[in-house]
Amino acid sequence: MxxxxxxxxxxxxxxxxxxxxxxxxxxxxxxxxxxxxxxxxxxxxxxxxxxxxxxxxxxxxxxSKIPIVDLNISKTGEIKLGMMGLGDTSARVKLHRSCIIWQHVMALSFVFDSGRIYRILVLPDSLDPLAFHRLRVALIWIIRHQTKRSADNNSRVGNF
Incomplete structure (x- = not known):
């Protein structure tokens, strides 16, 4: 990428x-x-x-207070997830296979190294339109390129 x-x-x-x-x-x-x-x-x-x-x-x-999520995707497709508001935390995560990416809605699931799954619902008003489109394109790219590695993934979690 x-x-x-x-x-x-x-x-x-x-x-x-x-x-x-x-x-x-x-x-x-x-x-x-x-x-x-x-x-x-x-x-x-x-x-x-x-x-x-x-x-x-x-x-x-x-x-109730829902944390603000800071999502950082590197050039190689690595994802770093940061949560602000409920104790600022940041960690490397992988996409879970249960992610849903549609044109106007994204239901994202991320897997931490500990195995814990964190889910985020992203609607168009969560981001500005250009950032929403860029995030959608980046996640689709990660999904398409990470499925090549799915044969090696025996744990069935993480980037497919």
Whole structure:
């Protein structure tokens, strides 16, 4: 590969809004469903309290702190992953075979040397459009060139 790349992947605002809307719509639907049933007041109240607790927990997950990921791809295709925000860490990683790279969405899985897998969902608002395109091209290049080495990889993890 002749192009080295360094990108900073921020948490997606679109995803947070969609998760928040999903929680609100799901709870509204359950409330309408339960209110049309002829349940006693105690059952209806306990269901509403349960929905309120679950909504609160879901919304806390939506607003929780997701680390900013610094991804550095060298000219040879080696990947270095750095996480900022939850204890700044940086390590060399390999792509896992479960990565999904589409035109507008990337679900990336990275394997650390310890065997731990770290997953990142990259949406178009996580990066600027040019960086998103460059990252997509670089990862496709790594996937295509690393599959030649898959015959030697017996552990079935890491760059295919």
């Amino acid at each position: 002749t192009i080295s790349l360094r990108v900073t992947i921020k948490p997606s605002i679109w995803l947070r809004y969609l998760l928040g809307m999903m929680v609100i719509l799901a709870n509204t639907g359950w409330y309408i469903f339960l209110s049309n049933r002829e349940l006693s007041f105690a059952y209806l109240l306990s269901a509403l309290i349960g929905f309120a607790v679950m909504s609160s927990l879901s919304l806390i997950m939506v607003i």
